[in-house]
Amino acid sequence: MPVPALDLQQRTFNWSQLTTAEQMALLQRPAQVVQNDVQAIVADILTKVRQQGDAAVLAYTRQFDCPQLDDLRYDSTAIAARVATLDDTSKAAIAQAYDTIRAFHQAQQPQNLQVTTVPGVTCELRYAALDAVGLYIPGGTAVLPSTALMLGVPAQLAGCNRVVLVSPPDTNGELAPALLYAAQLCGITEVYRCGGAQAIAALAYGTDSIAPVRKIFGPGNSFVTAAKQAVAQDPNGAAIDMPAGPSELLVIADAQANPAFVAADLLSQAEHGADSQVLLLATEASFIARVRAQIELQLEQLPRADIARQALANSALIEVESLQQAVAISQAYAPEHLSVQTEQADQLAEQLTLAGSLFIGPYTPEAGGDYATGTNHVLPTYGMAATYGSLGLLDFYRRYTSQKVTRSGLQQLAPAITQLATLEGLDAHARAVTIRLEESS
Numbered sequence: 001m002p003v004p005a006l007d008l009q010q011r012t013f014n015w016s017q018l019t020t021a022e023q024m025a026l027l028q029r030p031a032q033v034v035q036n037d038v039q040a041i042v043a044d045i046l047t048k049v050r051q052q053g054d055a056a057v058l059a060y061t062r063q064f065d066c067p068q069l070d071d072l073r074y075d076s077t078a079i080a081a082r083v084a085t086l087d088d089t090s091k092a093a094i095a096q097a098y099d100t101i102r103a104f105h106q107a108q109q110p111q112n113l114q115v116t117t118v119p120g121v122t123c124e125l126r127y128a129a130l131d132a133v134g135l136y137i138p139g140g141t142a143v144l145p146s147t148a149l150m151l152g153v154p155a156q157l158a159g160c161n162r163v164v165l166v167s168p169p170d171t172n173g174e175l176a177p178a179l180l181y182a183a184q185l186c187g188i189t190e191v192y193r194c195g196g197a198q199a200i201a202a203l204a205y206g207t208d209s210i211a212p213v214r215k216i217f218g219p220g221n222s223f224v225t226a227a228k229q230a231v232a233q234d235p236n237g238a239a240i241d242m243p244a245g246p247s248e249l250l251v252i253a254d255a256q257a258n259p260a261f262v263a264a265d266l267l268s269q270a271e272h273g274a275d276s277q278v279l280l281l282a283t284e285a286s287f288i289a290r291v292r293a294q295i296e297l298q299l300e301q302l303p304r305a306d307i308a309r310q311a312l313a314n315s316a317l318i319e320v321e322s323l324q325q326a327v328a329i330s331q332a333y334a335p336e337h338l339s340v341q342t343e344q345a346d347q348l349a350e351q352l353t354l355a356g357s358l359f360i361g362p363y364t365p366e367a368g369g370d371y372a373t374g375t376n377h378v379l380p381t382y383g384m385a386a387t388y389g390s391l392g393l394l395d396f397y398r399r400y401t402s403q404k405v406t407r408s409g410l411q412q413l414a415p416a417i418t419q420l421a422t423l424e425g426l427d428a429h430a431r432a433v434t435i436r437l438e439e440s441s
């Protein structure tokens with residue numbers, strides 16, 4: 001389908017001159033507009049996979065990804081053969097990213113803790129790695145070995161027993177050597193060639209060839225995200241990390257910022273998908289004009305310019321009255337990625353608490369966090385950064401508590417417990433305490 005011409009002037013706005021309704025419309029995510037259709041399609045796919053198992057997963061994979069595919073599993077011989085074709089430069093790049101991501105996530109190791117709340121009462125907080133996790137690596141329009149690292153490294157560090165990787169195959173039924181190498185570094189051996197809602201259904205409910213997992217991680221398009229949300233709401237489904245949908249970037253810039261850098265960052269997220277969204281909040285109209293010119297210029301060099309143009313048609317370059325107004329808009333939008341390109345970037349960043357990940361200063365491209373600074377690039381989208389955190393090592397654990405009470409400890413707590421039980425009208429609760437203390441020690 002031909003991509004309509006893009007007029008960035010028409011996507012340029014002055015925030016204070018917009019009505020409240022227009023302001024809200026500008027901050028609407030494109031992917032959310034089509035949400036109802038997607039949910040219906042996804043519900044159908046989930047039902048078919050539950051009813052027909054592997055046959056449905058294969059049928060959908062043939063329909064969307066590879067018409068000839070006859071086996072979902074990628075066995076270790078096939079993986080090794082594919083990895084052997086990868087060049088050394090790519091291997092070195094993946095290995096360096098593996099090291100930085102590992103370093104940042106290793107530092108997040110949780111510590112069990114023990115607290116004596118009153119003498120004779122010991123409470124413990126403990127962490128246990130999830131036993132079976134599913135990692136979804138998107139593959140519709142780009143091969144993403146970096147996402148395999150972002151999910152595989154914390155799963156490996158946590159020590160999850162079973163780590164299952166799924167990703168849509170190319171038209172020949174293959175996964176990219178770089179993706180398989182990243183998986184290999186993370187010690188992943190269970191790999192399946194399927195994507196979309198059907199892969200999420202297989203991970204959540206299981207099929208003959210794919211045993212179910214407890215929690216599903218990873219980003220994806222609207223179909224993947226809707227499927228994750230659906231299985232998370234089903235008591236028989238699986239837990240999920242977060243709604244990590246189409247990429248988003250919000251840049252706050254003053255007149256000191258470099259328009260070429262800002263344009264490059266905006267394009268880096270716009271090229272992900274037609275439903276990606278990028279926003280620029282800038283204090284000077286002349287700066288916005290220079291960014292616009294840079295976007296036009298740089299678009300000409302981009303192989304994925306058509307995708308980026310479609311994303312830009314749902315994006316906006318917004319003039320704001322002040323950096324304080326920019327902060328307020330950003331906090332309301334809660335972007336996945338937030339780039340701060342202002343003179344006092346560190347101070348401004350202190351006020352910007354609602355974002356998946358911050359990129360501060362002129363030499364911090366958003367792409368740095370996508371690949372190799374060490375932070376995790378799986379981040380909440382759709383404004384969910386207001387409540388969800390960015391992915392980290394802790395997401396691969398479950399937290400539980402334990403307590404041990406001695407007789408004298410129970411004597412200390414008995415008045416509080418029995419009175420609270422009485423207040424709640426739960427006499428059996430009170431009795432469970434008094435019966436113990438009535439016994440001679």
Ligand SMILES: NC(=O)c1ccc[n+]([C@@H]2O[C@H](COP(=O)([O-])OP(=O)(O)OC[C@H]3O[C@@H](n4cnc5c(N)ncnc54)[C@H](O)[C@@H]3O)[C@@H](O)[C@H]2O)c1
Binds near residue numbers: 041147168221245
């Ligand atoms: N938030 C994050 O952390 C993060 C990280 C990386 C990528 N991303 C985002 O992930 C997304 C990747 O999307 P993608 O499409 O390239 O890959 P994808 O793997 O998410 O989706 C491809 C699958 O979508 C399904 N699909 C496509 N059209 C369909 C239809 N009409 N009906 C039903 N199913 C259909 C197919 O099963 C196909 O295999 C992008 O939007 C990107 O921005 C987000």
Ligand SMILES: N[C@H](CO)Cc1c[nH]c[nH+]1
Binds near residue numbers: 144247248272
């Ligand atoms: N920007 C994406 C997250 O929204 C992650 C990614 C992977 N590869 C490149 N970028």
Ligand SMILES: [Zn+2]
Binds near residue numbers: 247268272367370
């Ligand atoms: Zn990216």
